Amino acid sequence: MTELSENAALAAQETGVTVEVEVPAGLPPLPADRALLWRAFEHLLANGIKYNKPGGRLRVCAAQEAGRFVFTFADEGIGISPQDRPNIFTRFFRSAAVRDSIPGSGLGLSLVKAVVERHDGTVGVESEPGRGATFLVELPEARPR
Numbered sequence: 001m002t003e004l005s006e007n008a009a010l011a012a013q014e015t016g017v018t019v020e021v022e023v024p025a026g027l028p029p030l031p032a033d034r035a036l037l038w039r040a041f042e043h044l045l046a047n048g049i050k051y052n053k054p055g056g057r058l059r060v061c062a063a064q065e066a067g068r069f070v071f072t073f074a075d076e077g078i079g080i081s082p083q084d085r086p087n088i089f090t091r092f093f094r095s096a097a098v099r100d101s102i103p104g105s106g107l108g109l110s111l112v113k114a115v116v117e118r119h120d121g122t123v124g125v126e127s128e129p130g131r132g133a134t135f136l137v138e139l140p141e142a143r144p145r
Contacts, residue, residue, distance in 0.1 A: 011049060017055070019045070024064075039111065039115065045060065046108070051098070060073055122138050123136065123138075
């Protein structure tokens with residue numbers, strides 16, 4: 001997680017976004033396909049930078065709680081409207097608010113959802129327009145066989 005966030009911090013320098021990472025010492029390894037999870041987290045980090053305000057902050061946290069790993073990606077960007085929230089994990093969905101001003105394909109969050117669900121986890125978002133978005137990924141400590 002730290003290595004991934006360091007890569008994101010380099011990308012964020014262009015926009016002045018600060019990436020902060022909180023990973024507790026001693027967090028055990030996650031039983032997951034590292035390459036797939038890496039891609040999913042890359043999308044969440046990239047979105048946290050791309051949709052952030054200039055000079056904003058992206059806070060990435062990892063924790064272990066009650067038999068699961070919890071990852072949060074919280075930005076201070078444009079946020080997501082209540083009307084768009086139900087659709088953001090749908091392939092090719094792009095909000096009308098950003099369709100013409102911010103480049104993208106509408107595939108990133110659908111990939112995140114597919115990867116997280118493949119690991120028997122969940123992904124969700126809390127957001128308010130103009131106040132940023134927080135994506136929450138929860139993955140089980142042990143995957144069912």
